[in-house]
Amino acid sequence: MKDGSTYSAIMVGDKPAGGFRPMPGEGGWLLYITVDDVDARVAKPKAAGTKIAREAMTAPSVGRMATISDPFGGRLAFIYYSKA
Template sequence: MDVFKTHGAFSWSELMTTDPAKAAEFYGGLFGWKLDTMPLPGGGDGEVYRVAKVGDTAVGGLMTTPKEAPMPPHWACYVTVDDVEATVARAQELGGTVLMPVTEIPTVGRMATLQDPQGAVVNVITYSMPVS
């Protein structure tokens, strides 16, 4: 199963934290992850996004918590969907809330953040390219 193409599959995990460099050192040492860096789209002043890899497979990312979204450090899950707009609409029909509307992530895809009626949060994503 290709989790990046399979509707309903958990496909990505992302850590938002105050110190991604220290987190990369910790998780890299703990799990043996290789961490590659890339410019953070929309990030300021040389901010980077760290891509965690198991072997050659990208499995997650680490980034600085955005200033406009103050929250404690946390891991977020992403679920692959065939159509992010349709999934957002369906979540609303089922009583969910849209915390972040559909957003284009350059070279990756389109994603949104949803909250279920009990308060749990999940990200949904439709990938525009293969993830390596």
């Protein structure tokens, strides 16, 4: 990554389908899953009261992502990779 951190990608052929990385100092795990529409996928858990750890945002040259978390510190990030 540009900031020097590491990120393990889950690949399907030559395209990223998701990924994961440990988050030192933040506890818990963070798993990325590829979705077709980040905003739509985060809307349902948000409406059900799930904690939104990071609202939907666009990361330049990566894509759109949002992160939810469970009561135990585990986090799940929805990501849509841009065609950069």
